[in-house]
Amino acid sequence: MSRNVLERVLWQLSVERAAKERFRADAGKFLARFDLSEEERQMVIEFDVSALQRLGVNPMLTMGFWQELSPTRDMALYKERLGASDEQRAAFSAALKG
Template sequence: MSRNVLEKVLHQLTVDRSAKQRFREDADAYLRRFALGEAERAMLTQFDVLGLQQAGVNPMLTMGFWQELSPDRDMRAYMKKLRPVGSAEALHSAALKR
């Protein structure tokens, strides 16, 4: 995997309007322009921000990508993607005490 190529793609997608539009219209066609493997393309088309960060991509780029192009731009959904909560875990650790 090439972190540098992933970061270049994410940067373009967050700052270039025409790149955003091309990605929205046909993400696979847009991504074929870059030297990306199948796993990398899948992370981008599936908005796998956890996978991108685990690959070493700058967290600010993954957040910008999410906010600009994700079908669900809600930051709570972004945070859930970064830290999947198991069935035995609570999403928030703070609780009111009586």
């Protein structure tokens, strides 16, 4: 697991315009320059925020990444992807603790 690398990737994708543009143009090519496993690359490409958080990635980074680049940017869907209950979906949280 390369949590630190994943966090660096998500940070770049959340704040750097050029990184966002390269990711949108070709996510696989953008991610190829980072030392990530194929599974980790897929987590980013598929916006699998739940899996990223299970690996220990900072929840604020997963949320920022989602808000900046996910196809829908829908926070209800973000919470659903984290496995939120109806009650948890009604409240704000970048992470869900079980």
